[in-house]
Amino acid sequence: xxxxxxxALASLWNRRVTALLTVLCMALSVALLIGVEKxxxxxxxxxxxxISGTDLVVGAPTxxxxxxxxxxxxxxxxxxxxxxxxxxxxxxxxxxxxSVPISLGDSHRGFPVLGTSRGYFEHYRHGARxxxxxxxxxxxxxxLEAVIGAEVARRLAYQLGQExxxxxxxxxxxxxxxxxxxxxVVGILAPTGTPVDATVHVDLAAIEQIHEGWEQGHAPNAxxxxxxxxxxxxxxxxxxxxxxxxxxxxxxxxxRSQLFAVQRAINTxxxxxxxxVIPGMALQQLWDVFAVAENLLRIVSWLVIGTGIASMLIVxxxxxxxxxxxxxxxRAVGATPWHLAGLLLAEAAMITVAGxxxxxxxxxxxxxxxxxxxxxxxxxxxxxxGLTPGDVALLALVLGAALAASLIxxxxxxxxxxxxxxxxxx
Numbered sequence: 001x002x003x004x005x006x007x008a009l010a011s012l013w014n015r016r017v018t019a020l021l022t023v024l025c026m027a028l029s030v031a032l033l034i035g036v037e038k039x040x041x042x043x044x045x046x047x048x049x050x051i052s053g054t055d056l057v058v059g060a061p062t063x064x065x066x067x068x069x070x071x072x073x074x075x076x077x078x079x080x081x082x083x084x085x086x087x088x089x090x091x092x093x094x095x096x097x098x099s100v101p102i103s104l105g106d107s108h109r110g111f112p113v114l115g116t117s118r119g120y121f122e123h124y125r126h127g128a129r130x131x132x133x134x135x136x137x138x139x140x141x142x143x144l145e146a147v148i149g150a151e152v153a154r155r156l157a158y159q160l161g162q163e164x165x166x167x168x169x170x171x172x173x174x175x176x177x178x179x180x181x182x183x184x185v186v187g188i189l190a191p192t193g194t195p196v197d198a199t200v201h202v203d204l205a206a207i208e209q210i211h212e213g214w215e216q217g218h219a220p221n222a223x224x225x226x227x228x229x230x231x232x233x234x235x236x237x238x239x240x241x242x243x244x245x246x247x248x249x250x251x252x253x254x255x256r257s258q259l260f261a262v263q264r265a266i267n268t269x270x271x272x273x274x275x276x277v278i279p280g281m282a283l284q285q286l287w288d289v290f291a292v293a294e295n296l297l298r299i300v301s302w303l304v305i306g307t308g309i310a311s312m313l314i315v316x317x318x319x320x321x322x323x324x325x326x327x328x329x330x331r332a333v334g335a336t337p338w339h340l341a342g343l344l345l346a347e348a349a350m351i352t353v354a355g356x357x358x359x360x361x362x363x364x365x366x367x368x369x370x371x372x373x374x375x376x377x378x379x380x381x382x383x384x385x386g387l388t389p390g391d392v393a394l395l396a397l398v399l400g401a402a403l404a405a406s407l408i409x410x411x412x413x414x415x416x417x418x419x420x421x422x423x424x425x426x
């Protein structure tokens with residue numbers, strides 16, 4: 001067996017250029033196949049771990065998936081707002097144990113700003129109902145204080161006491177900066193692997209204060225800015241302004257058996273159009289939307305695997321004509337047909353296994369480079385987890401398919417060696 005492997009390795013080294021190209025083709029195929037499976041599986045896990053322990057997400061009427069993406073994942077923009085009076089009415093409903101208001105629409109250097117209450121740090125859960133923890137500092141206690149996520153602190157190199165300004169509008173290219181209002185960072189959250197890491201959290205009163213004078217939809221004039229700046233710090237330590245409207249609010253129920261009844265009551269609220277979304281059901285709808293794309297990616301990855309195996313088959317078949325004398329000499333010195341078959345199968349196995357190892361190396365290197373981008377852009381943590389039993393089964397299936405395909409050149413070599421003897425006509 002060892003002698004056979006050495007002979008196969010020497011044979012491949014003699015044809016190292018074509019063998020290397022075949023290995024690279026196989027490596028790209030394996031990287032795509034396993035990469036699609038890992039991204040699908042880890043992506044779902046990352047989305048599912050973003051929010052837990054929240055029974056309902058309530059916002060302006062829109063699609064379930066859109067509302068979840070806007071409020072929880074900070075993707076897209078809100079289609080409308082809810083009045084503060086509507087929020088207070090449902091906040092005081094005896095069936096609701098807790099509620100957390102959310103206001104979106106501003107940003108800081110490309111990171112979304114979320115206006116909320118201190119209850120956000122008490123009730124928001126992620127993963128297996130894990131609470132938010134502070135790496136340093138504390139929750140905000142005054143309007144012009146901010147709590148930043150771990151990714152914000154890392155990317156911008158912020159520390160406690162950092163003075164920041166918010167900008168009107170979301171995204172990397174935001175609108176006018178609220179230069180007259182300076183907020184101070186008082187807390188930095190521990191990493192969660194969710195959009196919380198890439199979010200700046202402020203008090204709802206801060207959102208109300210920095211938008212004074214924006215009632216007409218544009219920045220206030222110089223006089224308005226001067227007056228706003230003059231009175232901002234006076235209000236900071238005296239009282240919290242109640243907002244006129246919010247983007248959405250999170251709900252936790254006293255009794256989860258009333259989940260559908262409360263959802264129906266909110267959806268049919270006669271005072272203001274609202275929509276209540278169950279996070280788990282909205283996520284399932286999101287997977288249903290992605291299902292077609294996932295299946296297409298799987299088909300493409302298997303087609304690429306087929307291309308890699310076909311390229312290996314072509315290389316082996318094309319080399320048979322040049323190796324006819326080699327096969328005949330091996331038969332003359334006592335090699336049995338099984339020895340020749342084993343030699344060619346060993347070469348195919350070496351090419352396939354080498355392609356797998358190189359492909360996995362490319363995959364994990366790509367994931368390591370992709371993680372920071374996904375964390376900043378979407379606030380999701382793609383874990384660098386190892387291979388699962390399903391991944392190993394896929395690799396075994398690829399190896400089996402490659403060995404099965406290599407039987408074609410094996411049979412061809414056996415027929416040629418028997419017919420040629422030692423007098424090969426080239």
